[in-house]
Amino acid sequence: MSSTVSPTSGFWKRNQQRLAPWLFLAPGMIMFAIYVIIPIFQSIWISFYDWDGLGPKTWIGVANYVELLDDEAFYTSLKNNILWLVLYLLAVPAGLAVALFLNQTVAGIRLYKSLFFFPFVISQVVVGLIFTWFYAPDFGLLSALIKTLTGHSIAILADERYVTLGIIAAGLWPQIAYCMILYLTGLNNINPEQVEAARMDGARGWSLLWHIILPQLGPATFIAIVVTVIGALRSFDLVSIMTDGGPYGSSRVLSFYMYEQALSEYGYRMGYGAAIAVVLFMIMMIFITLFIVRMLMRERHA
Amino acid sequence: MISFKAATGLVLGYALTMSAAFAGELVINSDQSDPAPKKAMETLLEGFKTAHPDVTVKWNNFDHEGYKSAIRNFLTADAPDVVAWYSGNRMAPFVKAGLFEDVTDLWTENKLDDQLKSAVKSMEIDGKKWGIPYSYYQWGIYYRKDIFAEQGITPPKNWAELVAACEKLKTAGITPFAIGTKALWPTGGWFDYLNLRVNGYEFHMDLTAGKVPYTDPKVKAVFEKWAELVKPGYFLENHAAIDWQDAIPQFVQGKAAMYLMGNFAVAAMKDGGLKDDQIGFLQFPEITAGIPMAEDAPTESFHIPSGAKNKEDARKFLAYLATPEAQTKMNEVLGQLPVNNQSAKSEDPFLKAGFEMLANAYALAQFYDRDAPAEMAKVGMEGFQQFMVKPDNVDAILERLEKARGRIYK
Known part of the structure; x- marks a missing residue:
């Protein structure tokens, strides 16, 4: 850098103030462009082709999207994605409940906290395997329990009615832990004077929680919802580990279907996979836009 | 990219x-x-x-x-x-x-x-x-010799005998066939053999080459035979939740008596504790009389x-x-x-x-997921798995396969 700041370079001196921020931003922006922005447009571009990844590409216009509209498997995935989105959000209130429960000073509370936090630390693959065994017919704990209670066993992961619910339940375990941590941090920052003042005014229990605590947890709630929504939309690993999309494709979600079509052993329809990815991207865009608009409004108010 | x-x-x-x-x-x-x-x-x-x-x-x-x-x-x-x-x-x-x-x-x-x-x-x-x-290796029905002897069953030579054997085993509280379909491909073995025996090698090859529609009555006939085993519950329950290896213990413990598999399964059966004289090998029995026997290899x-x-x-x-x-x-x-x-x-x-x-085989088929193009194999085997869970959906399944065929073989 020292050579560019030499007295001979008048240009740099004149524009230093204006250029410096861009120079600092450049590495990040280049990375972001290469790994995020350009691939997005490439995906959109590939989605108009019929391509197996090896041979020549053939332009087929919107044919991939037309086919999607008439594809049963696509609707199954879409339906499951919505189910994921709705049920996964249970992690937010559940995380809050656990956080409120753990936000007290008793002997050994650190141990309890880490036990609750544990599922978030272990890999999703391990979570998936644990729950697969938990659900396994014949020797799984849950099926054994159901059998003693009702007399007949249910193979959750082989039944199209329960399979997605079973996977979501597995996903909620680490997600609740994540939301809990977010709320625990939030609870630490609560203004004790406000709580005291509210108590003096006679607020207790639910009204204290609703009117005093929750408003102060706003930022934590916001982040918790954002990460949960994104987590629900990119749910892939658990589906892949626990069922591989089965039985007969009934537990697929969009991200898994995209992978299956474009990259799996029986797939290699890059164009079709890209079209699914574009649809998933559009759905994500709705949420991302909402969040960004909200964030900008907040900044303006602040 | x-x-x-x-x-x-x-x-x-x-x-x-x-x-x-x-x-x-x-x-x-x-x-x-x-x-x-x-x-x-x-x-x-x-x-x-x-x-x-x-x-x-x-x-x-x-x-x-x-x-x-x-x-x-x-x-x-x-x-x-x-x-x-x-x-x-x-x-x-x-x-x-x-x-x-x-x-x-x-x-x-x-x-x-x-x-x-x-x-x-x-x-x-x-x-x-x-x-x-x-x-290469053969596919066929591996069966528990000792259980067959106990139940007084002789290795079936044709479809009627096979169904009768299944019925006898089921009444005795033994699941006739072990299978685990989580990875889908074990269903391909069943479809291959039923189609090879009901319609013969040429038809099977035409079908996997995309020349015959899946809605053809001959294909429907295959599923009718298959239903004769699925509907009475002659396959392991919850097969969609387990892999082929997970079904081996049932076979070893004598809870299931037969297993349509490739020869590699024998090693797993022996690892499970079975002796050579407990396992028998059986060519998939004849269904339509007079059709030359082709095999999966x-x-x-x-x-x-x-x-x-x-x-x-x-x-x-x-x-x-x-x-x-x-x-x-x-x-x-x-x-x-x-x-x-x-x-x-x-x-x-x-x-x-x-x-x-x-x-002595008339001809050798490779296996459904090698004879049919990969994409068709995926849709097909998924349909087979669904059929093995919900045999009444056969028409909807075959229509879906036909739609996929129309798209994949251009």
């Missing part, structure tokens, strides 16, 4: 600069990650080194599942000299994309058309040969990528692989059947039975 292309270019550039330094080195990529195949490959390589001491072999052994996607990358980016792959329709995309080398000359030079006769059809595309097969093979740098030594390797001696030694370790008909015969009772069956 730009970054991918750049990376490919880098790898390619690197490979080009490196290749000069390693002339005379033979690079082999394969997926023999399981213990027996790995040992068999080591045996083969040792034999090759003795026969050709001037060639240094570099063997990259991949994980079995990862290999299936890795091969697409290394064939286009940095091709080795020899690759393991499957015959039939599974190699068609690579052949059509010009990624495999035509090795018809090897076959003519070494008179392999005669020695590897049983695999000629599966190695041929557009009248040329694209690799050398070295091993998936073949394993090696190929030369068209981008290979050392094709001369690669040809030497494939020529060695084709010899009866090499195939005898390798398959002894592998516990499978050599393709070369001049190889020494195995003493293993199951391999002997399999050899006899295949030698």
Whole structure:
């Protein structure tokens, strides 16, 4: 850098103030462009082709999207994605409940906290395997329990009615832990004077929680919802580990279907996979836009 | 994708600069990650080194599942000299994309058309040969001899006897057939055999080649036979939740009495504690009388990528692989059947039975997911699995398969 700041370079001196921020931003922006922005447009571009990844590409216009509209498997995935989105959000209130429960000073509370936090630390693959065994017919704990209670066993992961619910339940375990941590941090920052003042005014229990605590947890709630929504939309690993999309494709979600079509052993329809990815991207865009608009409004108010 | 292309270019550039330094080195990529195949490959390589001491072999052994996607990358980016792959329709995309080398000359030079006769059809595309097969294995019904004796069942020879045997077992509280369909492909074995026995080899090949609609009444007839086993509950319950290995314990514990599988299942059954005399092997019984019996016998093979740098030594390797001696030694370790008909015969009772069956077979099918294109196989086997859970949905399933057929075979 020292050579560019030499007295001979008048240009740099004149524009230093204006250029410096861009120079600092450049590495990040280049990375972001290469790994995020350009691939997005490439995906959109590939989605108009019929391509197996090896041979020549053939332009087929919107044919991939037309086919999607008439594809049963696509609707199954879409339906499951919505189910994921709705049920996964249970992690937010559940995380809050656990956080409120753990936000007290008793002997050994650190141990309890880490036990609750544990599922978030272990890999999703391990979570998936644990729950697969938990659900396994014949020797799984849950099926054994159901059998003693009702007399007949249910193979959750082989039944199209329960399979997605079973996977979501597995996903909620680490997600609740994540939301809990977010709320625990939030609870630490609560203004004790406000709580005291509210108590003096006679607020207790639910009204204290609703009117005093929750408003102060706003930022934590916001982040918790954002990460949960994104987590629900990119749910892939658990589906892949626990069922591989089965039985007969009934537990697929969009991200898994995209992978299956474009990259799996029986797939290699890059164009079709890209079209699914574009649809998933559009759905994500709705949420991302909402969040960004909200964030900008907040900044303006602040 | 730009970054991918750049990376490919880098790898390619690197490979080009490196290749000069390693002339005379033979690079082999394969997926023999399981213990027996790995040992068999080591045996083969040792034999090759003795026969050709001037060639240094570099063997990259991949994980079995990862290999299936890795091969697409290394064939286009940095091709080795020899690759393991499957015959039939599974190699068609690579052949059509010009990624495999035509090795018809090897076959003519070494008179392999005669020695590897049983695999000629599966190695041929557009009248040329694209690799050398070295091993295959039979499919059939493995059954518990002791349970059959206990229940007074003689090995069924035709469909009526098979259904009667199932009924008897079911009444005795034993599930007739073990199966685990989580990975989908075990359902393909059932469809293959039912179709081969109901409609015959030619129809099966026409169907997997996309020439016949899935809504054809002949296909429907196959599912009607299948329903005769599915509806009374002759298959393991919850099969969609388990893999084929998970069904083995049921067979070993005597909770299930039969298993339609490839010969590799015998090793797993013996590991589970069964003795040779407890396991019997049974050719899939006749359904439509008079139809010549064809069998499923998936073949394993090696190929030369068209981008290979050392094709001369690669040809030497494939020529060695084709010899009866090499195939005898390798398959002894592998516990499978050599393709070369001049190889020494195995003493293993199951391999002997399999050899006899295949030698007299009318024709050999590769397996549903190798005979049909990969995409069709996926949709098809998913439909088979659904049928095995919900046999009443057969019409909806067949319509879905037909729709997929219309799209996939253009």
